[in-house]
Amino acid sequence: MKEEKQKHKKATQENEKKPTNKWKIAFIVLLGIVVGLLAFFFFRATQQREVIQYDTQPIVQREGEPVLSINSDKKQMNSLIDFYLRNYQKDSDVEYHFQLENQAMLTGDFKVLGAPITFYLYFDPYVTDDGNVQLKADSLSVGTLDLPVKQVMKMIEKSFKFPKWIEFDPDEKTVLVRLDQFRMENGLFIKAEKINLVDDDIQVSLYLPQDKEK
Structure with missing residues (x-):
């Protein structure tokens, strides 16, 4: 009988921990999405799609x-x-x-x-x-x-x-x-x-x- 009570108590404790674990997982997933979006935005903002080069012309002297x-x-x-x-x-x-x-x-x-x-x-x-x-x-x-x-x-x-x-x-x-x-x-x-x-x-x-x- 005592053993059954201990098992029941252990199961109850595990069930109480599960909601906490779910919230932790949800938070980590949300944080990952936010970080991923920020990283993607920074990459898009800083990537060099092509190198633009202009031929710098000498100054035309207007005398x-x-x-x-x-x-x-x-x-x-x-x-x-x-x-x-x-x-x-x-x-x-x-x-x-x-x-x-x-x-x-x-x-x-x-x-x-x-x-x-x-x-x-x-x-x-x-x-x-x-x-x-x-x-x-x-x-x-x-x-x-x-x-x-x-x-x-x-x-x-x-x-x-x-x-x-x-x-x-x-x-x-x-x-x-x-x-x-x-x-x-x-x-x-x-x-x-x-x-x-x-x-x-x-x-x-x-x-x-x-x-x-x-």
């Missing part, structure tokens, strides 16, 4: 006096940028937008785990000594995700189509607008003189092609 100096503002420049990008991206499956506010802002969507993610990347623009424009990444907004600017810039560079005169440098968190490599249809060059977005003051100069300057 002499400009044929025309233009004072503009953000509203006018945004209209010009929007017009150019609409035409440039008309055959593209994905679109991005670039506009000037108190900072320069690049925005668009890319997919992570099949879900569209909207990004807002803010830059501070600087005019270089050779009349090009450097955009220095200042801050990033990607919904509730906390991603490094460097990795997002790599994803943007791979996901979207940019003109050849736009050079990304994710390691330095910069984008160089190579105006010395951009020509209008009539051959005129553009050189940036001043960009002050806070005071809404933008100045550029137009130069004749080099072979016409001689």
